[in-house]
Amino acid sequence: MSKHFLEIQKGNFTASEKNKVNDVNLIIEDQGQIISLLGPSGIGKTTILRTLAGLQKLDSGKIFLKGKLIASDKIHMEPEKRNIALSFQDNSLFPNYKVIDNINFGKKRLNGNNSNVKTDEITKLLHIEPILEKFPHQISAGEAQRVSLARSLLSKPDLLLLDEPFSNIDQSLKEEIQVSVKKLLKRINLTTIIVTHDSYEAFSTADKCGIILDQSLKQYDIPYNVHHEPNSIEVANFLNKGIFINVEVVDSECAVHRLRHDELGEIRGKLSNNFPTGSKVRLLLQPEDLIHDDQSALKLEVADRKFRGTNFIYTLKTKNGEHLPVFVHSHHIHQHEKSEKFGIKSPIYIDHLVCF
């Protein structure tokens, strides 16, 4: 018995030898929370969704939904009895039915939840009104994905599982739909788990985010913490935001912690993990941590420059061969060429000192 909305206890999920996730402990406390599971392709995220939906059996462990045991190594509730909807990544529309009929299939579930969601609202929100009379083979992959999402939403499930729900949707519509869907899910208080490999999508949509790497759930926290305070080198590397540099802990006792780097000098901030003064540690340095300042005396050589739209990302070379990334707004009054000197605001202050 569990008092939480959903609880996975020591869940082992296996699709194949390579595709498995072990010892997953995950709790969704309240109804209406949106959770994202983030990880590289083929790691087993979809396997977790399929097991939750009842399409695959749980190897070991337990899954409770609304306090009821729905899966364990001995119990397997059939998918049609779980009241869990899964919107597949690939096209799973019924090929011989029109889009509107496909959507209406979702409305026929007898034991649906009590959410007040209407077909018109969903079709408008997901921009599928013009294609309602078409057959699945006449619509694009992105449209099919939206129809599948509409069908799942209208089935009034207790738990909605979305497998890469926005992956085929045009960039121009993607953000708008992500925002609208999130608003709707919150309004109808529908608990949702979204699987994605896009960290932006995971962070912007979810209340909590799980990082799956190396066959296990590495971190499960609010997106802000996952981004700023990854709990392992693997998670930090997966999010691929920065690099690790060697520093020494100068002061870990005061309110503001201080670190020292041979070339960058003193770095201040708040250590996410406790280390005694004098420890040699590796600090995660993200591109937004260093601030460009032409007037600063602290200068490093430009090794590379890439234009990223809103920003330039400069790579600076230290004397001991480290390459440090730095964001500079693309409207900054001048640009620096390779081998030029590049000023950095000193002393350096970083909110989250993520060290290992």
Add this chain to the structure above:
Amino acid sequence: MTKYNIWFFSSFLIALIVALPIITIFFSFFSETSNYFTLLKNTFLFDYISNSLTILISVLIITFLLGTISAYFISFYEFPLCKFFSWALILAFAIPGYIFAFSIIAFFENYGTAYSILTSFFGEYNYNPHIPKLDGVLGSIIAISFSLFPYVYVLTRSSFFFQSNNYIEVGQNLGLSEKETLFRIILPSARPAIIAGLALVAMECLSDFGTVSTFSVSTLTTGIYNSWLSFDDLNSANQISFILLIFILALLSIEIYSRKDAKYHQPGRGFKPINKIKLSGKKSLLAFSFCAMVFFISFVFPVSQMIYWTLKFPKYIQDIDILKINLNTIYLVGLSSLVLVLISLFINYGSRISKSKILNYLTNFSISGYAIPGVILAVAFITLFSNLSDIINANTNLGSTKKLFIGSMFGLILAYFIRFFSLSFNGIKSSYEKINNSIDESAYLLGYSKIKTFSRIHVPYLKNNIILIVVLISLEIIKELPITMILRPFNFETFATQAYVYASQDLLEAAALPSLFLISWATFLIIFSSKYILSQKN
């Protein structure tokens, strides 16, 4: 782990039933025979094999030329009536080889149709010595070739259809001429389809009984039939069957291998349909003449001959109970299709939801029946159930069970089931495979049970395909000769058996009316199904 459930046992039972004829032939090979087989080995067996191979090789060459050339013209060029020919050439499927054989004999025989035409144009004269006699092996080759070339035509045309214009444009861009494009790009890409078509032709050719028997040519199939009918030696018949089966199985392997390769020629995302070139002048005339000639000989000629004879000898219209034969045909076709489709659906569904590998092997094994020539199947069927009846008779008080299987409607439908299960099973399977598994899963997640998913999602999706399969089974059964003739209940006639019985009594003109009805039914079914074949939807 395989679950020994209802799906497993059903598939096992069906695999066993379909495999029974092959098992019977295998065991009969080690049984004792009468002196007839020794006599045969020392005398005619070599002739049987050599005639079978001569016909086979010649038919392969002719069908290759007819099928690929017509498919090439129709796929890549525009010329007068090309759209009409694109489906009209398939109509040759409506003419079984034996009816083509009746037409050839009727046309070229002394004082036959050719003679009448010459007389009406040029007056009375003894034209007989100047009219070529297309009989024996030559007649068989022509009749079989023109009735089977659509296999090569349909598959090659389909392969050409799926050839992306991109390849052709790349070829042109690399400086290839039209001729070089044909031989270096188009034909090599279509090779698996052509080989698959030819392998089917070869299997049908080796299985042919009606045509060679009409021309009195001794081949392995007529050898099997004669061993059984004339010498009452089932074991000899089965031993000849064994030899024929080795040829057939070799061809079946080639066909399966070719189809495997053919998968690589399905259109991808960058598929661009072929831009047809509009022909004019001599080239247009050449393409038109070739297709018109093939259409005329393969379809118009035998149909005209049958109509001519029916009108010339109207007394047979009264003699033949055509209504009864029509009803027999509907009854036979309806019952067989129903059994075949229901069991194919059941096994396919079981295989889909149980996802068992052993079940897949079993179902694959159970489709081998299509490779067995009708005459072999019928003789093996009789052997098996005669032996079974003897065993039951000797050990129980049940009496003879022969009548239940031999000369009964049940036995006939069982034999059709063995022969056509592959057609029905694979037809449904190919359509079933297009339904992604995630579609079933979506239905379950929307609260649908397995039965509801089957009835609400699968059956509506498979509906068109099931209609097509019923049409194809009907077409095969209407044309089928040896199984029906050997296993039918007493006095039960189909168009095929009625025509053949008259022809074997040298009453070819009486065979015209049932032949004409057979062609009409088959033409109707082909036109109905060609819409699916040509549109490539199925």
